Each structure stands twice: as C-alpha cells, then as structure tokens.
Amino acid sequence: MGNNLIKKILAKKLGHEVKVGEIxxxxxxxxxxxxxxxxxxxxxxxxxxxxxxxxxxxVILVMDHRTPSQTLVAVENHQKLRKFARKYGVTKFFDVGExxxxxLVAEKALVRPEMVYIAxxxxxxxxxxxxxxxTGVGSSEMASIFATGxxxxxxxxxxxxxxxxxxxKGVYGKDIALRLLEIIKTxxxxxxxxxxxxAGIASVSAASRMSLCNMCLEMGAKTAIFPVDKxxxxxxxxxxxxxxxxxxxxxxxxxxxxxxxxxxxxxxxAFPFSPDNVRSVSQIGDEVYALNQSVIGTCTGARYExxxxxxxxxxxxxxxxxxxxxIVPATKDLMLRCTQEGIIETFLKAGAMVNVxxxxxxxxYGMAVLAxxxxxxxxxxxxxxxxxxxxxxxxxxxxAATAAASAIEGKLTDPRKYLSDS
Amino acid sequence: xxxxLNGKAFKFGDDVDxxxxxxxxxxxxxxxxxxxxxxxxxxxxxxxxxxxxxDIIIAGKNFGTGSSREHAPKAIKFSGxxxxxxxxxARIFYRNAINIGLFAITLPQVDEIxxxxxxxxxxxxxxxxxxxxxxxxxxxxPHKVMLDIFAEGGIIPFxxxxxxxx
Numbered sequence: 001m002g003n004n005l006i007k008k009i010l011a012k013k014l015g016h017e018v019k020v021g022e023i024x025x026x027x028x029x030x031x032x033x034x035x036x037x038x039x040x041x042x043x044x045x046x047x048x049x050x051x052x053x054x055x056x057x058x059v060i061l062v063m064d065h066r067t068p069s070q071t072l073v074a075v076e077n078h079q080k081l082r083k084f085a086r087k088y089g090v091t092k093f094f095d096v097g098e099x100x101x102x103x104l105v106a107e108k109a110l111v112r113p114e115m116v117y118i119a120x121x122x123x124x125x126x127x128x129x130x131x132x133x134x135t136g137v138g139s140s141e142m143a144s145i146f147a148t149g150x151x152x153x154x155x156x157x158x159x160x161x162x163x164x165x166x167x168x169k170g171v172y173g174k175d176i177a178l179r180l181l182e183i184i185k186t187x188x189x190x191x192x193x194x195x196x197x198x199a200g201i202a203s204v205s206a207a208s209r210m211s212l213c214n215m216c217l218e219m220g221a222k223t224a225i226f227p228v229d230k231x232x233x234x235x236x237x238x239x240x241x242x243x244x245x246x247x248x249x250x251x252x253x254x255x256x257x258x259x260x261x262x263x264x265x266x267x268x269x270a271f272p273f274s275p276d277n278v279r280s281v282s283q284i285g286d287e288v289y290a291l292n293q294s295v296i297g298t299c300t301g302a303r304y305e306x307x308x309x310x311x312x313x314x315x316x317x318x319x320x321x322x323x324x325x326x327i328v329p330a331t332k333d334l335m336l337r338c339t340q341e342g343i344i345e346t347f348l349k350a351g352a353m354v355n356v357x358x359x360x361x362x363x364x365y366g367m368a369v370l371a372x373x374x375x376x377x378x379x380x381x382x383x384x385x386x387x388x389x390x391x392x393x394x395x396x397x398x399x400a401a402t403a404a405a406s407a408i409e410g411k412l413t414d415p416r417k418y419l420s421d422s
Numbered sequence: 423x424x425x426x427l428n429g430k431a432f433k434f435g436d437d438v439d440x441x442x443x444x445x446x447x448x449x450x451x452x453x454x455x456x457x458x459x460x461x462x463x464x465x466x467x468x469x470x471x472x473x474x475x476x477d478i479i480i481a482g483k484n485f486g487t488g489s490s491r492e493h494a495p496k497a498i499k500f501s502g503x504x505x506x507x508x509x510x511x512a513r514i515f516y517r518n519a520i521n522i523g524l525f526a527i528t529l530p531q532v533d534e535i536x537x538x539x540x541x542x543x544x545x546x547x548x549x550x551x552x553x554x555x556x557x558x559x560x561x562x563x564p565h566k567v568m569l570d571i572f573a574e575g576g577i578i579p580f581x582x583x584x585x586x587x588x
Contacts, residue, residue, distance in 0.1 A: 187484030
C-alpha cells in the first residue's frame with residue numbers, strides 16, 4: 001500500500017518508510033509559541049534548566065492573543081517574551097500588531113510544503129492547507145522541544161476527503177469545514193488526519209483551505225492536509241518562493257473516504273453551542289435570529305478574500321442600528337492592502353469598527369465580548385459556552401459574506417442576495 | 423507502574439472544552455495554584471469547594487476539546503484531582519495531561535459511574551475499581567512513550583533527566 005501525504009512527508013524527512021501506529025521521534029523544521037501559551041512555555045523551559053535553545057533560528061514568537069497591550073498582565077507577558085527572544089537569540093519575533101500567528105507564518109512564507117511544524121496552539125493545523133505536517137502541543141511539551149529539538153509522534157490514520165464540483169457564489173472553505181463538522185461531528189476524527197483531494201480542490205483558494213484545515217481541529221483531527229497543487233505553487237510564487245507539487249501515491253493508505261459535492265454546498269451556520277450544530281442559510285427561512293453583534297476576524301475568516309467579499313456586500317449599505325460590527329484583519333500587511341484598496345473605508349462608512357490585527361474576538365480577548373442575553377455572528381471557529389463572554393450568550397459561526405449580510409439586516413441572513421453573479 | 427490513585431468521582435458531560443475548565447481570561451496566568459483557584463468557574467463554580475486530594479473526574483466524550491492551553495490540565499491537577507477518566511479525549515488535552523503528570527485514561531463504561539462513587543485506578547494492573555458499586559473495569563494503559571513521561575512526573579522532569587540537568 002502506498003503513502004498518503006502525511007506518511008510521504010514524514011518518511012522523506014526520516015529517510016525511511018513509516019507505518020500507521022508507529023512512534024517516531026522527529027526534529028521539527030519550525031516551532032512557534034505566542035503570548036497566550038508562551039509565558040507558560042518560558043516558565044517550563046526555565047524549569048528544565050537548559051542554557052540555550054536547540055536552534056533559535058527554528059523558533060517563532062508571535063504576540064497576537066492579548067494585543068494590542070490589553071492589560072497590565074498581558075503587557076508583562078509581552079515583556080517576558082521580548083526578553084526571552086533577546087536572551088536566546090530568537091529573531092523570528094512578531095510583536096504586537098503584526099497579526100495572527102497562523103496567518104503570519106504563511107504570509108511570510110516561513111512555513112513551506114513538506115515541513116514538520118509544531119506550535120502551542122490547537123489551530124496550528126491551519127498550515128496543512130499549504131502541504132505540510134502541522135500540529136499543536138502544549139507549553140511543557142514545547143519547552144521540552146526548545147531544549148531537545150525533538151518531539152514524538154504516532155503515525156496517524158488518514159481519512160480521505162474528496163471534494164467534487166466547484167465552490168459556488170457566497171460559499172467558502174468555512175462552509176466546507178462546517179459541512180464536514182455536520183458529517184463527522186466534534187471529536188469524530190480524533191487522532192486522525194483529514195487529507196483533501198479530488199477535482200474540486202482547484203476551486204478552493206489557499207485562504208479558504210486555511211480556514212478549512214483550521215476547523216478540522218474541532219473534529220478532533222491531529223492535522224489536516226492539502227496536496228501541493230497549482231493553487232499552492234501559485235500562492236508561493238506570488239511571494240517569490242518556488243515550491244514543488246506534491247501528491248499522495250495513487251494507492252495511498254486511507255481508513256475511509258468522505259465525498260463533499262461543492263456544487264450543492266450552501267453558506268452554512270453553526271448554531272450554539274457547538275461547531276457541529278450546523279444549518280444552512282436556506283434552512284433558516286423566515287425565522288428571525290436577531291444579532292447584537294457581527295464579527296469578521298480570527299484565523300478562520302479575516303483573510304483578503306473574506307474582507308473583499310465583506311466590502312462588496314457592505315459597500316453603500318449600513319450596519320443595522322442596534323447591531324455592532326467589528327472587523328479585525330488577520331495581519332498588518334493585509335490591513336495595509338485593504339486600506340490602499342478602499343476596503344477599510346467601505347467598512348467604516350458602513351458603520352463598522354475596524355481593529356488592529358490580533359486574535360481578540362475569537363475568545364472575547366479584550367474585545368467583542370458578549371453579555372448574558374446577547375447574540376453574535378462571527379467568522380471565528382468556536383461557539384462554545386462562554387467563549388466570547390457570558391455563558392448565556394449565543395454565538396453563530398459563519399463565513400465572512402454571511403457575517404457581513406447579517407450585520408446589514410441585524411439577523412442571520414443569506415449573503416447570496418447581496419452578491420452579483422459575476 | 424506500581425501506583426494507585428484513589429478518590430471520589432466528579433461527573434461531567436460530553437465536550438467539556440478547555441475554556442470551561444479554565445476561562446480564557448485566566449490564560450495570561452502561569453502559576454498553577456492561581457489557575458486552580460479558577461477551575462470550572464463559569465460552569466461548575468461549586469467544584470472547587472468540594473474537591474479533595476486524589477479525587478477523580480469522570481467525563482463523557484471529547485473531554486478537553488478546544489484551545490491547546492496546558493492551563494486546563496494544570497488547573498485540574500492543582501485543584502487536587504489525580505486523574506480524569508473519559509469516554510474520549512481531545513488529542514492535545516490528553517497529551518498535555520500526561521505531560522504535566524495528570525493521569526488520563528479512556529473507559530467506555532464511564533456512564534455506569536455515579537457522582538461521589540469511591541474510585542481506585544490501579545496503574546499496575548490496568549484496572550478501575552468502583553468500591554461503591556463493587557465493580558471493576560480493565561483499561562488500556564497509555565502508550566509506553568507516555569507512561570515513561572508520566573512515571574517521571576511529567577515531561578519537564580523527564581527532559582531534565584534526559585539532558586542530565588539538575
């Protein structure tokens with residue numbers, strides 16, 4: 001039996017074939033921690049007592065969760081991380097305001113196809129969109145990697161997800177993720193890999209792939225991965241980086257296959273309090289789900305394609321009075337581009353607030369917090385109890401187009417009527 | 423491993439995420455005792471008044487889903503809990519738990535265990551004993567790579583030993 005993508009990448013890196021279930025020890029090509037898990041990582045690294053990092057060039061530090069400088073404790077944590085970077089020679093350091101870690105490592109082309117990338121964040125799986133092995137660990141394990149340069153991994157089983165057809169108007173990678181959550185359910189892909197393929201992937205942009213791979217974590221997946229196809233090659237080419245295409249063997253090893261027909265896929269919404277509690281916008285019909293807030297931000301819906309479609313919908317329109325709208329672009333470079341293209345102006349004229357790039361609204365970190373009886377739609381990835389504030393608050397997860405259309409109407413809204421057919 | 427864990431059962435349902443275990447606003451903290459003082463604050467505020475050293479959490483499926491925050495297993499461990507028995511775990515939580523010395527096992531029969539049942543986990547024999555109900559269950563021990571880490575008290579002491587650091 002041939003290799004699926006993950007086995008192929010790991011076998012190449014180790015120099016020998018690997019078997020599902022086997023334990024391997026491997027040196028990551030890159031590791032990352034941020035201002036949420038970083039302070040604990042530093043504390044544990046100091047507890048180990050090693051006097052240097054195994055390789056400071058392979059370490060990335062990002063200040064993105066409690067930014068910009070939200071509270072005194074947050075600022076002291078940032079200070080700790082800056083000192084740590086100076087002391088141990090970490091130069092891949094992204095300070096307050098640069099953007100969300102999962103977007104930065106891709107935007108700056110730090111992560112590349114075929115790498116092994118380990119970070120202290122559950123949504124590290126995002127980077128699998130670009131054809132690498134990416135997964136999350138906790139702070140103590142990262143402290144151990146900092147000291148030793150190695151991590152153990154069990155070679156996981158892989159589920160093949162075949163996409164057929166073409167993504168339709170108003171439908172994005174986020175909707176593929178929600179459809180899969182509906183099928184697989186939270187925890188339904190525990191310890192497994194979701195590998196994407198099929199003719200349909202050609203219509204799924206790198207940005208959409210990132211949101212999709214990200215949310216495979218909510219299914220319990222160890223990681224998710226796309227082949228390195230023309231879309232990925234083009235993504236890196238625009239950054240002046242040349243990468244080689246990479247596909248699984250034709251007889252690759254899979255435990256099952258799930259087929260998603262993109263032609264039939266509609267914009268979807270996850271209702272409280274679980275990402276797998278999914279309904280399509282057309283299922284909502286005449287029922288009114290009023291919203292106090294709409295958020296476009298986080299690592300699952302604040303990339304260029306998301307902000308561009310939101311601006312298309314909001315252009316010349318107004319956010320409904322009584323609904324507050326917050327837009328947080330994923331990175332500073334993206335925010336600059338959106339400023340130059342008039343996208344930010346469109347948001348402000350529509351009555352939306354625009355914040356500095358950060359993770360904030362995903363977990364109610366210093367912004368977009370909800371009171372007990374409030375409701376919000378968000379492009380975030382989680383709608384758990386108390387995720388964005390009070391335990392009784394309702395969170396609806398959607399793509400950016402749905403969040404923008406819903407802001408205009410102050411209720412859950414099908415975005416397709418606001419989009420032209422072109 | 424010649425060790426046993428003993429305590430009374432605290433029951434939790436399915437999909438308890440790390441934000442319910444330790445709310446996001448406390449993730450800026452690093453002191454485990456301080457974290458423990460906020461454990462389950464939003465969803466089970468009575469928990470920390472009732473928990474005693476050695477007690478055991480009994481949970482449904484997908485325990486510890488969500489954020490990778492190690493703060494969650496640390497808040498649980500430093501509240502006095504010695505182990506979590508669940509139908510299934512989110513991957514990173516499970517790894518984190520063992521890495522910080524909180525024992526974690528999966529057991530399909532968790533629904534049979536009731537709140538406050540007296541439980542012993544015998545690591546040597548791979549057995550969960552419910553003294554209150556007079557029942558015993560066999561469980562699969564974590565993989566050797568994890569047991570070795572757990573036996574040292576977690577990945578930090580394990581790594582110290584590996585690198586010959588005091």
